[in-house]
Amino acid sequence: MGLLEVSGLDAGYGDLQILAGVNLVVDAGEYVAIVGPNGAGKSTVMKSIFGLTAYMGGSITFADEEISQLPPERIITKGIGYVPQNDNIFPSLTVKENLEMGAYILDEVPQSRLRRVYDRFPVLEERKSQKAGTMSGGQQQMVAMGRSLMLDPDLLMLDEPSAGLAPDLVEETFDRVDQINDDGTAVLIVEQNAKEALRRCDRGYVLVQGSNRYEDTGEALLADEQVRQEFLGG
Amino acid sequence: MGTRDARGLRTAVTPERLFGGVLLLGVVILVLDLFRRVATGDLSADALSSFLWRGLVDGLIIGLAAIGLSMTYSILRFANFSHGDLVTTGAFTGWTVAYIIGGIGVADLSSRLLLRADGGASPGEMNMHILAEPIAIVSGLVFAAVATILVALAIDNLVYRRMRNAGGIALLIASVGVALVLRYVIAFFYTSSTRGVTASAPESDHWLLFWTDSINLHQTTMVVSAIVLMLGVHLMLQYTTLGKAMRAMADNRDLALVTGIPTERVVRATWIIGAGLAGVAGYLVVLDRGTITFNLGWFLLLLIFAAVILGGIGSIYGAIVGALIIGLAINVSLVWIPADLNEVAAFGLMILVLIFRPAGLFGGVETA
Known part of the structure; x- marks a missing residue:
């Protein structure tokens, strides 16, 4: 059994269906990427897993428990962390307050986890009293990741973490995701930067028009002539 | 060439900036005139100091x-x-x-229950001031907060909760309806007559604040209560988990939801704090003015909005600063204009700020 199993998922916004029969598995500790053209519904898959879209059918199980009809505030307690693509920090709160909000559902902020986040992102400790909204894009991304790590999730979902970052920061961001995964957290990532994501991940899914098109290891997808032609620009 | 000139002109002198400039010039001239009056003795230091004190009193009430x-x-x-x-x-x-x-023992219960709607025993006969009836007046203050909170929670449950995602305009219109219902329910029970409810305030010359000969104890009660409550709200927002969650939700409601912040509980806390302070403000206004009337809050609302807009809508620190500016403006302007017109000063300043800083003085700096 995989940690996360999505099968035959139909979902969308209001009456508009975006996803049609999406299947996806993430095993414990695995690193899985979803790539595909714009408008394929990549982000929608993540939002649907987190209970932020209109559910229309299919099943989502996490650690053998059906979660497809749960609201986000329940899903977060199951061990799934989610970092949205945009607006993923509280700009007028300090860095430390942002991290504390990540552990809001716990009775008190676990100091050991705060410590681990600071060890992972030392710049956040240096700037813990700074308002998060005044930081650079790369640092804000660290605040967002740090916040979602405060609950020590079994699965971390990252929606385009490298979007809008300068090229050298893109590399750094992917390195950080690797580290998080190396420490045992399963990662599900949606990326526009498909080649880099497929190079780093264990397995990848190519999503087209709301359905799976290809599914294989990252290396195999990168090597596949048809995938290269259609989705990776040759 | 032509386009560049036009653009240069547009940023330089738009009609509103021209109007704003004239307004600003007027404010500067008035401030200079104030100094001249004090220097030449046209305006005694005593009079100025009492305008400033009144400004503080009004500003704190509006701020609350x-x-x-x-x-x-x-x-x-x-x-x-x-x-x-x-x-x-x-x-x-x-x-x-x-x-x-x-x-x-002074008036019968029905007269007291309806706040002298029958014109019963006068506040003077009841000795309704802070030194003679401290327990009654403090109990009233606490109850004002409690009752207003209950009313606000009931309204939220009946009206606003059902339209949480309806958008700002629909909610605004609903709130106008709620305002009318509340006001006329109050008028229905308490009648629409304006009446005195407090005995004249005792004065104390023990501590001489603001260089006045003596100090009005009702105003002092008000100033102290307002400052303590504002400090409390500040500490709550900055240092408690609930306060941080409120700021987080003001920042980014969708992210607050994904983070597991219980948004409905934050909404309830917002009503409790906001309505509690509003109720206390209403109670204290009456303590200061001595009279009560069913549309007292409605008339105050314009000044409250002016304060919030002046400070930058959404920022509570902006609202407090805005309120103090409004309070000072409506009182200091009495040097030049009659009391019936003094709200002109408040709204003139508001227009001025909106022309040059459309987001308000604190706009975009600090939320919640």
Whole structure:
């Protein structure tokens, strides 16, 4: 059994269906990427897993428990962390307050986890009293990741973490995701930067028009002539 | 060439900036004139000091009410036009309790319950001032907050909760309806007559603040209560988990939801704090003015909005600063204009700020 199993998922916004029969598995500790053209519904898959879209059918199980009809505030307690693509920090709160909000559902902020986040992102400790909204894009991304790590999730979902970052920061961001995964957290990532994501991940899914098109290891997808032609620009 | 000139002109002197400039010049001239008057003795230091004190008193009262308005705006995302009538609710419920307790043996219960709607025993006969009836007046203050909170929670449950995602305009219109219902329910029970409810305030010359000969103890009670409550709200917002969650939700409601912040509980806390402060503000306004009337909050609402807009809508610190500026403006302007017209000064300043800083003085700096 995989940690996360999505099968035959139909979902969308209001009456508009975006996803049609999406299947996806993430095993414990695995690193899985979803790539595909714009408008394929990549982000929608993540939002649907987190209970932020209109559910229309299919099943989502996490650690053998059906979660497809749960609201986000329940899903977060199951061990799934989610970092949205945009607006993923509280700009007028300090860095430390942002991290504390990540552990809001716990009775008190676990100091050991705060410590681990600071060890992972030392710049956040240096700037813990700074308002998060005044930081650079790369640092804000660290605040967002740090916040979602405060609950020590079994699965971390990252929606385009490298979007809008300068090229050298893109590399750094992917390195950080690797580290998080190396420490045992399963990662599900949606990326526009498909080649880099497929190079780093264990397995990848190519999503087209709301359905799976290809599914294989990252290396195999990168090597596949048809995938290269259609989705990776040759 | 032509386009560049046109653009240069447009940024340089738009009609509103021209108007704003004239207004600003007027304010500068008036401030200079104020200095001249004080220097030449046209305006005694005593008179100026009493204008400033009055400004502080009015500013703090408006500020107390403005905090709640600003919070409902930043967390529930609508301009609550019924906020003024929550102020009125606090005034009537609080003073009713003060009368029930303080008027025992002087007036009969029905007269006390309806706050002298029958014109019963006068406030003077009841000795309704802070030194003679401290327990009654403090109980009234507490009850004003409690009752207003209950009314606001009931309204939220009946009206606003059902339209949480309806958008700012629909909620605003609903709040106008709520305002009218509240106001006329109050008028129905308490009648629409304006009446005195407090005995004249005792004066104390023990501590000489603001260089005046003596100090009005009702105003002092008000100033102290307002400052303590504002400090409390500040500490709550900055240092408690709930306060941080409120700021987080004001910042980014969708992210707050994904982070597991219980948004409905934050909304409830917003009503509790905002309505509690509004109720206390209404109660204290009456303590200061001595009279009560069913549209007291409605008339105050314009000044409350002016304070919130001046400070930058959504920022409670902006609302407090805005309120102090409004309070000072309406009082210091009495040097030049009659009291009936002094709100012109408040709204003139508001227009001025909106022309040059459309987001308000603190706009975009600090939320919640």
